[in-house]
Amino acid sequence: MDTTTTHYVRLATAKELFLTLDEPVPVTIDSLSDALCCTPRNVKFILRKLEEQGFIHWQPGRGRGHYSEMTLLRSVNETLENHLRELIGRGKIKEAIELIGTIDIHKTLQEQLLRSLNKHMGFHSHVETASGQDVLRMMRSRRLTGLDPAYVYTAFETYLLGQVCSTLITYDVKTETFLPELAHMWESSEDHKMWTFYLRKGVRFHHGRAMTSRDVKATLQRIQDLDSPMSWHYRDVERVEADGDYCIRFYLSRPNRFFLHLFSCIPMTILPYDVDVSKKLIGTGPFQIIEMNEDVLVLSAFDGYYGIRPHLDQVDIWFVPELGPNEHHYELPRTDRMKLNTSNNETTLVNYPALGCRYILFNFYKAGIHHQLEFRQALRLVYDPVRLVKELGGNRITPANSFLPWKSAVTTWHETSLVDAKKLLMRSGYEGEPIILSYPVNKGLKEANWLQQRGKEIGLNIELHLSAHYPHPDKYKDATLMMAEEILEDDWQFGMINYFKNKSNHLHAYLTPAVQFILDQKLDHFAQLDNEKRSVLLDEAEGLLRDNCWILHGCHMNKKAQLDQSIFGMQTAEFGFMDISKLWIKNQ
Missing domain, CATH: 3.90.76.10 (Dipeptide-binding Protein; Domain 1)
Structure with a gap:
């Protein structure tokens, strides 16, 4: 934020000045000096700048003991939105994102500025040259944790690697x-x-x-x-x-x-033997990385791609403050994400019922009552998949007792009894000690609050802790319960066996070696079996998790994407993301 805008916002939001839009308010140079944290001499210089640029009207007091009068001519919302547009117009996307993320403003105003930023994201066609350049801008609320195929963990990073490699x-x-x-x-x-x-x-x-x-x-x-x-x-x-x-x-x-x-x-994914890809990712995919830092990832179409070259010339993925719902947005200018209506003729809603589910698992590296099966069975009843979907709704579409939706679909579902849960809790020896539940930023608070309230009804004391390091698990945390979400690859057998055997995921972070050994023994001959027998074995392994309440399945999720109808070639890649190598935009 430039200094003039900063000074104006600081004055307009100073509670001790009681300033009101379009109304003259008596002030003193000393009170302004306190609000701006500067000397009275600098206050006069700042006031002159603000008046010259049309932010305020200033009427100095005449004579000793008389108050001056200041009139605010712009609302804080208008000031910040204008400054945001100015930054975007000058191509300063990073500064625009920092403006939203660093200023001390009300949450509603921050969301309003995000909407304004979102209007300027999406597709842009640059026609300075005869050929033109088609650029798609996307926003994400979570920064990358790495793009090394040997260590890839999250769905979004896996998806990106599929575009580069x-x-x-x-x-x-x-x-x-x-x-x-x-x-x-x-x-x-x-x-x-x-x-x-x-x-x-x-x-x-x-x-x-x-x-x-x-x-x-x-x-x-x-x-x-x-x-x-x-x-x-x-x-x-x-x-x-x-x-x-x-x-x-x-x-x-x-x-x-x-x-x-x-x-x-x-x-x-095949990597070049002569490049250290931990420092610079080089692949053979349709896009190549031309810039990657904590603020932006820039992908450029690879003209030497062995397949069909992408229609898009460049994709910019900007990392912004929290965006709210866990949805993906691929939009054009003038499209307001917060007001998109699937019934109109301007947008397309893409639904992607994802393989996998939300679930809760226990930290068995920590001592406590959760090592008692009856306690875990009690929590199984509290974390009722049927009530979870019915009461919280949203993109929670069906109750789960497996990571695979078709397995859950053949279950006969009934709401659980909190009376039965309370009996199990008492038999477990629980004495009211706090049970810490770690939930992920941006998409877990509502569910965590719901579980906490259900626990209170049977005397279960659940404390909520935001997981600062999500999505990467950390078994040395103090949490007893972890709320997690697992999204499987379209190749579901690989997704399931990788969930059981991948050393970097939540399951391996919190199950003890003794339990992991049981699963290892069960799955050791997995690759020697044919397709049908592998399916049976995976079902048996998941049954061990379910029967012992080592994890508690919650609900299956629906991933959504809102797209402007000018975007064509829409094909869903893995995990519900759009395959940007196939997208093209029809200019209006």
């Missing part, structure tokens, strides 16, 4: 088959202990070099060398042999019928 093959959720990507063909031995991939020729990384089998080998070696949370999946690989630049073979210690899933997942 490519895998050997892709999983087609509609046909439940695999399609060529960087590899144009593949085969396995009859015993599924040797897998061969034949690479596409002419694929280039963003830094210009052609991709070869050496890059594929180095990518897998990197996962193993880093002891990536994903390394468990590749533990059976004994050796890798490159047969020239475009053929690579993997030799396994035991059969693996799940092997193709492991080479279509984002953590196994």
Whole structure:
């Protein structure tokens, strides 16, 4: 915020001055000096600037002991909105975001400024050149925690990696088959202990070099060398042999019928062997990163992409203060996110019932009453999925007793009894001690309050703590309960086994080694089974979580996106995000 605007907002919001818009108010130079935290001499200089720029009308007092009069000519809202528009017009998006995030204003005004900013986000066509440049701007309320495929954890980061990098093959959720990507063909031995991939020729990384089998080998070696949370999946690989630049073979210690899933997942995106991607991410995908910091991620279409070049030339993803509901927004200028109406002719609502669910898990690294099964069973009744959906609604669409919606759908649901919950609580030996519940910023408070109130009805004392480090779990926190959300990949079998085996997720952060060993034993032979038997085994493993109340399933979620109807080519990528490589905008 420039100094003149800062001074005006400081004066207009100073409670001790009692200033009112369009009404002259008696003031003294000393009182203004206190409000502005400056000398009386500087006050006179500031007043002159404010009057010259039309912020105030100033009538100095005549004679000793007479008050001067100040009239505010602009509302604080108008002043800040005008300044915001000025910053955006000058291309200072970072300063505009800082204006919203740093000034001490009422929440309603902050939301109003966010709406104003949102009007200027979305699609912009720059026609300074004959060819023009199509730019899409997006806003996100959570900053990136990293874009290293070996450590990727969140859904949004996984989605972004899919726009920048490519895998050997892709999983087609509609046909439940695999399609060529960087590899144009593949085969396995009859015993599924040797897998061969034949690479596409002419694929280039963003830094210009052609991709070869050496890059594929180095990518897998990197996962193993880093002891990536994903390394468990590749533990059976004994050796890798490159047969020239475009053929690579993997030799396994035991059969693996799940092997193709492991080479279509984002953590196994192919990286160049000659670049340290922990410092600069280089891939072969439709977009390349040209800028990445805590404020913005800028993606530029890669002209050398081996597939169909994106229609968009650039995508800017700005990280702003909290945006409220957990929805994704891809909009054009003049579109007000807060007033979008799905019944009009200007916007399109995209619904994406996501695989996965909201759930609660217990911190078994902490001593306490939650180690008693009856306590966890009592909380199971308090955290009633049926009541959760019915009473809180929103994007909570169906009750869950599995991460998979079709599993939950065959359940016969009934509301639970708090009377039964109270009996279990008493039998557990609970004596009223506080139970700390950690909930995620931006989307967990409403649900946490609901659970806290339900607990009070049976004498359960739940204290709410905001999780400052969400989404990354931390087993050394003091919380007993953690509210979490797991969104699975479209390749649901990979999503489920990765949930059970990924070392960096919530489950591994809070289950003790003894419990993890039980799950490891159950799932050890997972990859040797055929598709149907793998499904049965995953159901049995999830049954262990459910029957022992190691986690409490809550509800399935619906992800929403509001899009202006001028955006075409809308295709949903994984996790409910739009595939920006397919989007194009029809100029009006």
